[in-house]
Amino acid sequence: MKPTQASFPATRLRRTRRTPAIRALVAETALSPADLIWPVFVREGEGIEDPVPSMPGVVRRSVDRVVEAAREAADLGIPAICLFPYTEADKRTADCAEAWNPDNLSNRATRAIKQAVPEMAVMTDVALDPYSDTGHDGFVREGEIVNDETVAALVRQALAQAEAGVDIIGPSDMMDGRIGAIRAALEDAGHGDVLLLSYAAKYASAFYGPFRDAVGAAGALKGDKKTYQMDPANTDEALRCVGRDLAEGADMIMVKPGMPYLDICRRVKEAFAAPTFAYQVSGEYAMIQAAVQNGWLDRDRAMLESLMAFKRAGCDGILTYFAPAAARLMTGTR
Ligand code: PBG
Numbered sequence: 517m518k519p520t521q522a523s524f525p526a527t528r529l530r531r532t533r534r535t536p537a538i539r540a541l542v543a544e545t546a547l548s549p550a551d552l553i554w555p556v557f558v559r560e561g562e563g564i565e566d567p568v569p570s571m572p573g574v575v576r577r578s579v580d581r582v583v584e585a586a587r588e589a590a591d592l593g594i595p596a597i598c599l600f601p602y603t604e605a606d607k608r609t610a611d612c613a614e615a616w617n618p619d620n621l622s623n624r625a626t627r628a629i630k631q632a633v634p635e636m637a638v639m640t641d642v643a644l645d646p647y648s649d650t651g652h653d654g655f656v657r658e659g660e661i662v663n664d665e666t667v668a669a670l671v672r673q674a675l676a677q678a679e680a681g682v683d684i685i686g687p688s689d690m691m692d693g694r695i696g697a698i699r700a701a702l703e704d705a706g707h708g709d710v711l712l713l714s715y716a717a718k719y720a721s722a723f724y725g726p727f728r729d730a731v732g733a734a735g736a737l738k739g740d741k742k743t744y745q746m747d748p749a750n751t752d753e754a755l756r757c758v759g760r761d762l763a764e765g766a767d768m769i770m771v772k773p774g775m776p777y778l779d780i781c782r783r784v785k786e787a788f789a790a791p792t793f794a795y796q797v798s799g800e801y802a803m804i805q806a807a808v809q810n811g812w813l814d815r816d817r818a819m820l821e822s823l824m825a826f827k828r829a830g831c832d833g834i835l836t837y838f839a840p841a842a843a844r845l846m847t848g849t850r
Contacts, residue, residue, distance in 0.1 A: 545827045547820065549593035549846055553639060553793070554839035557730050558582050558625045559602040570726035571798055572805040574837050576602050579625045585840075586633045592843035596637035596684065598835060599625050602731050603646045612647040612655070616672035623680035630681040639713065640677045642670050642698070643689035651728070651737030653689040653744065661743055667694045674698045678707040686770070688715040690744040699765030713793065714766035717754035717780055720745035723773045723799030730798065754780045755787050762790055770835070773797040775822060778829040785830030794826045796836040816845055 521527050532542045557576040559566060565575040577585060586597050601621040607614040614620050626638050643653040644666065650656045654666030666689065674685050685702075687694050695714050702710050720742045728734035746753060758769050769788070771780045772795035785792045804822065807813040819838045826834045836842065 545824060547824050547827055547842075547846065549839075549843035550595055551823075551827065551833045552594050552839040552843060553596040553598050553833060553835040554585075554589050554594055555598040555600060555795075555835055555837060556582055556585055557600050557602055558621050560604060560621065568726065568730040570729045571802055571837065572809060573841075574730065574801070576730065579621070579628050582625050583628050583632045586629045586636045586638075589840060589843075590633050590636050592840060592847060592849065594839050594843050596639055597629065598639040598641070598684075598686065600641055600727075600731055601625075601646050605732075608647055608649045608736065610649055610655075612644045612669060615644055615647040615669065616676040618676050618679060620676075623676060626677065626680040626682050637683040638681070639684035639686050640682045642674050642677070642685055642687040642694070644669060644673075645733050645737075646731055649736060651733045651735075653741065654691055663691050663693070666691050667697050670694050671697050671701045675701055675705055675707075678702055678705065678710045682710065684711045684713050684768075686713045686715060688718065688772075690715065690718050690741075690746075693764075695761045695766050696764035711767045712765060713768040713770060714761040715772055715795075716758045716761040716766065716769040717777075717784065718745050718770070718772045719748050719777065721748065721773050721776075721797070721799070723776070723797045725799055726802045727798035748776075751780055751783060755783060758784050758788055758790075762788060767791065768793060768832075770795055771831075773800060774826060774834065775800050778825060781826065781829040781831050791832050792830060793833045793835060794829070794831045796822065796826070796834055796838070798837070801837040815841075820845065 532538055559576040559578055561578040562580055564578040565581055568574045589597055599622050622640050629636055629638050645651055645653045652661055654661040670689055677685055761769055768791035770793045771777050774794040774796040781794050804818050808815040819842055823834055823842055
């Protein structure tokens with residue numbers, strides 16, 4: 517469709533930019549706290565908020581503090597919180613058994629939030645990297661990340677999370693067939709209402725570095741994740757991943773990282789018209805915060821502009837470490 521347009525001076529495009537009131541009327545995209553999912557890092561202990569140096573402003577919270585964070589998020593109108601555990605070294609093993617321990621950190625935090633702030637949607641991560649001694653998302657056998665054996669373990673992990681009461685399960689592992697396997701197991705176990713938000717188009721990215729510091733996986737990881745995460749050169753393949761995961765029972769899908777992949781967000785939304793999310797990952801957050809700390813960027817403006825870009829690209833929502841700060845700004849609660 518070609519916009520019809522008279523020529524100058526009948527058309528002066530600056531007319532619709534003249535005042536805040538007029539700009540508000542013609543704004544094509546809106547951003548609100550309801551668009552945000554807040555990723556939070558959970559650690560052992562009580563009363564602890566332990567800063568992550570490569571993510572200025574982000575902390576690892578003990579379960580009691582995660583509950584407080586969930587309450588704060590609910591008060592700001594943020595609908596969902598996403599839990600990432602920082603697992604102690606002695607619980608990272610070759611068999612990754614802590615991943616399906618009903619009392620692991622993630623499951624304890626889920627139960628605590630659902631009890632104290634039941635209206636908050638709790639999302640958890642399915643992948644073995646917080647629990648493995650290799651830092652990989654799957655089991656490693658003779659130097660290879662094995663698919664099918666990993667999927668069986670991911671199913672156990674997902675079932676334990678469903679038992680703990682999560683609303684949304686986010687498989688971030690990029691194994692083949694995991695969405696179908698998890699969906700079938702959830703149905704069998706009477707958890708047919710648990711949503712799957714698939715990390716469907718997840719790229720092997722340099723921008724996850726600070727996250728791996730935050731969950732303590734950076735030191736452990738040997739090699740890279742290129743045999744399961746996607747090649748940044750590809751876009752058709754993203755559509756195949758998304759189509760496959762929707763067909764296997766995903767309710768919502770994610771593109772990750774976010775800002776360097778807005779073209780993928782747009783293509784995915786147009787091709788499938790499914791609930792589409794982007795993850796503004798740790799490295800994207802760190803880049804903005806580093807520039808802010810140097811006095812090179814205005815934090816509030818850079819933050820909101822980066823989040824608006826996802827909505828403009830077609831995303832329904834964004835996972836972002838800026839969630840509470842952005843929501844405070846949007847709601848005028850400082
Ligand atoms: C691991 C996982 C990663 C992130 C979310 N889940 C890192 C990775 O794949 O190595 C990254 C999030 C971020 O960088 O903010 N399954």
